[in-house]
Amino acid sequence: MNETSYIKALDSTAKQTEPAIRKTLEWLRLPKGSKVLDVPCGTGNHMKWMLEAYPDTHITGVDIAREHVQYAKSKLNQAGKGGSCQFTVGDMNNLEFDNNTFDLVWCCDGLWPGPKEVGCPAEQPYDILNHMVRVTKPGGKIAILFWSSQRLLPGYPKIEAALNNSDYALRPWSEKQSPEMHFTYTPVWLKKVGLNNIQIKTFAADIKAPENQLEKEGLQLLFDMFWGESEAQVSKEIWKKFKNLTNPRSDEFILNNESYAGILTYTMYTGIVP
Ligand SMILES: C[S@@+](CC[C@H](N)C(=O)[O-])C[C@H]1O[C@@H](n2cnc3c(N)ncnc32)[C@H](O)[C@@H]1O
Structure with missing residues (x-):
């Protein structure tokens, strides 16, 4: 995916993820x-x-x-929030900030x-x-979030389960990696880097039938993002049904159902820097 499509993907799926992320932010109660x-x-x-939430x-x-940083900067400026934020192009493997700088490090869908x-x-x-621990103040918090599950094919649980079991849906984790490298081990990771008071909290967002083309495209993108290349690992029947359910030109297109309803969850793992 090139950067322009990646930006479009992040923004057109934001409508679906926003309720869960806003609830997560509320739960954090930032001082x-x-x-x-x-x-x-x-x-x-x-x-x-x-x-x-916290002006x-x-x-x-x-x-x-x-490209993401430039786009984010202009979005925040347009929203009149530019004064409260700054941006850096940088690699999370090498955070160029002084020790003990931040009260919170927020890392969502980044530490796969x-x-x-x-x-x-x-x-x-x-x-x-x-690195995150180093740049966080003692007593500060590190919050690692992951998109943790979804139900996007209402009425077709077996098809969704089969698709979810494919290597493509499970990536970037693969059976070549140890279980410890799966995101569900995040509490172990946080413990190993010395964080205290580790907490886990999952937040859900309900997905309703799309109201416009952009929302429709956002959901189609999710179908493609999770299962677009799962064909080799499911039966022919399951693949055919999946294609029919997610093809806008098909009579079975699932997003034409005005009662369409899905669910997605984000799980946040937090720990306190000693
Ligand atoms: C799935 S997006 C998540 C963005 C945002 N946190 C969100 O949830 O909307 C992953 C982002 O990680 C960035 N990225 C990938 N490798 C990185 C690295 N080594 N250091 C910093 N950013 C990286 C990508 O450019 C992309 O913007």
């Missing part, structure tokens, strides 16, 4: 004046929602993709361990987490 690092900041959606916060957004070729920042999470 006034908190200094936050959002890494990777992507197209800046979370920075915008964080500043709406006194100072947020630094870091992403390795210059795996091969760099598929967009993962590192094969293992520990070096990056140690």
Whole structure:
């Protein structure tokens, strides 16, 4: 995916992810004046929602993709939030900030361990987490979030289960990696880098029938993102049905059902820096 399509993907799926992320932010109860690092900041959606929830916060957004950073910057400026945030193009493997700088490090869908070729920042999470610990103040918090599940094919649980069992849906984790490299081990990662008071909390968002073309495209993108290349690992019948359910030209197109309803969840793992 090129950077323009990646930006479009992040923004057109934001409508679906926004309720879960906003609930997560609310649950964090950030103290006034908190200094936050959002890494990777992507197209800046979370920075915008964080500043709406906590206007006194100072947020630094870091992403390795210059295009994402530029796009995020103009989005925050347009929203009138530019004064409370700054941006850096940078690699999360090498956070160029002083020790003890931030009250919170927020890292959403960024710490997937795996091969760099598929967009993962590192094969293992520990070096990056140690950098995060270094730049966080004692008593500060590290919040690692992952998109943790979805139900997007209402009425077709067996088809969805079969698709979810494919290597493509499970990437970047693969059976070549140890179980410890799957995101569900995040509490172990946080413990290993010395964090205290580790907590896990999952937030859901309900997905309703799309109201316009952009929302429709956002959901189609999700179908493609999760299962677009799962064909080799499911039966012919399942693949055919999946294609019919997700093809806008098919009579069975699932998003034409005005009662369409899906679910997605984000899981947040937090720990306190000693
Ligand atoms: C799935 S997006 C998540 C963005 C944002 N946190 C969100 O949830 O909307 C992953 C982002 O990680 C960035 N990225 C990948 N490798 C990185 C690295 N080594 N350092 C910093 N950012 C990286 C990509 O450019 C992309 O913007």
